[in-house]
Amino acid sequence: MKERELKFTLRVFDTVNELSKEDATLFVAAKNALKDAYAPYSNFRVAATVLLSNGKTVTGTNQENAAFPVGICAEGTALSAASALYPDVAISKIAITIKSGKQIIKQPVAPCGVCRQRLLEYETRFNQNIEILLMGEEGEVYAVATVKDILPLNFSKNDL
Secondary structure: OOOOOOOEEEEOOOOHHHHHHHHHHHHHHHHHHHHHOOOOOOOOEEEEEEOOOOOOOEEEEEEEEEEEOEEOOOOHHHHHHHHHHHHOOOOOEEEEEEEEEOOOOOOOOOOOOHHHHHHHHHHHHHOOOOEEEEEOOOOOEEEEEEEEHHHOOOHHHOOO
């Protein structure tokens, strides 16, 4: 038997104010979009803004549905919209933030497994890493260089 240790580097910023102007702007767009999330069941709003390699941004929000799990995550909405509007343009970054109607969430929340797989599909499609920026309602910001870091044993078209 062998053991392998999987590691990745997570950059942690104390606040959004420590980010580059470009990255902070992505969070401003995402935070502004939180009001547009449709979350009547969970009261947990999520917004994601993607930065495309052409400099354009696209924002998406979670869209819940009474027939669980038919809803769409914010990341999926943003990725699908970006692909529909700019089908041949790679995604460089995604900033994800949340807002709960129950409590203030101070720690970043990571994408669900389905969204990690969606992000991997876009990385594989364009052969370009997507930097993932995560933030709660306030507090620290996490930056991850690629979805492969948070989905280390992944499955892609290369496995087919």
